[in-house]
Amino acid sequence: MSQHALSDDQVSQELKKMTAFIKQEAMEKAKEIQIKADEEFAIEKSKLVRQETQTIDTTYEKKFKQAQMSQQITRSTVANKTRLKVLSARQELLDGIFEQAQKKLGDGxxxxxxxxxxxxxxxxxxxxxxxxxxxxxxxxxxxxxxxxxxxxxxxxxxxxxxxxxxxxxxxxxxxxxxxxxxxxxxxxxxxxxxxxxxxxxxxxxxxxxxxxxxxxxxxxxxxxxxxxx
Missing domain, CATH: 3.30.2320.30 (ATP synthase, E subunit, C-terminal)
Structure with a gap:
């Protein structure tokens, strides 16, 4: 038996050291992975938020323009209907005036x-x-x-x-x-x-x-x- 052979206690101690080192390495690696994952998540999240915000803004702008157009059409329609009613009422009045004049022609x-x-x-x-x-x-x-x-x-x-x-x-x-x-x-x-x-x-x-x-x-x-x- 070699004089340099490790005792069971020494072997056990070495194994514990190696285990602790491997565990520490694993924990540090896991932490690095976690940090990198968090960074990538934050980047992806920010990207998705920007995309969704742009989508929402685009949708809102589109709907706002549609609402404006609809409002303009409604106003124009109402204005035209009102104008036609006014013109019709005026024409009826004018027609009535000349009808009355027609009836009174014989008085001359x-x-x-x-x-x-x-x-x-x-x-x-x-x-x-x-x-x-x-x-x-x-x-x-x-x-x-x-x-x-x-x-x-x-x-x-x-x-x-x-x-x-x-x-x-x-x-x-x-x-x-x-x-x-x-x-x-x-x-x-x-x-x-x-x-x-x-x-x-x-x-x-x-x-x-x-x-x-x-x-x-x-x-x-x-x-x-x-x-x-």
Whole structure:
């Protein structure tokens, strides 16, 4: 037996030392692994948080834009509906005004003296426009007596102002319909030119020409319009 052989106690001590060393090494290694794992976890966690935050931000921004767009569409729809309702109400009012005027057209022919003056002025308008020596007047049969007096008044005034004689007579072969409210037509150009000065036609002209002024009076200036009559 060698003199250098270890005793059982020595062997046991050496084994304990080796075991303690290996255990210490293992614990240090495990700690290193744990630290590295924690670092990697923190990095991955931060990465995932950033990704999720970006995703949430992107989703929120997208939904916010969609909400804004939806709100704009809703506002535009409501505004258009309101505008159409206002325009419809205004048009109804305007239509009502002209309907009432239509119903009262016949009142202009009730007072014969006033009606004579009206007819005279309507004739003069045609006389000046046509500027012819001989003209014919179309009228309702019921108005013939009044029209004859108006012709006398109109031809006299025309001659005095223009210093030219003019002849005008009733065209009894082609009277105006009895259903009209009043007024006349002046025919010239050998029967080819006719100026319609019936009450109904004058109302139509008034509706076309005076409508912008009526709108302005009733509703005020439209700020949304770029051009105005």
């Amino acid at each position: 022919a009730k007072d014969k003296k006033k009606y004579e003056v009206i007819l005279k002025n309507l004739m003069l308008e045609g006389f000046y426009a046509l500027n012819e020596h001989k003209l014919q007047i179309r009228a309702r049969k019921a108005d013939y007596d009044v029209v004859k007096k108006a012709i006398e008044m109109a031809t006299k005034e025309y001659t005095e102002k223009v210093h030219k004689k003019i002849e005008a007579s009733i065209d009894e072969s082609d009277p105006l319909p009895d259903g009209l409210s009043g007024g006349i037509s002046i025919v010239g150009g050998g029967g080819k030119i006719e100026i319609n000065n019936t009450f109904e036609e004058r109302l139509v002209l008034l509706q076309e020409n005076a409508l912008p002024s009526i709108r302005l009076t009733l509703f005020g200036k439209n700020e949304n319009r770029k051009f105005h009559e």
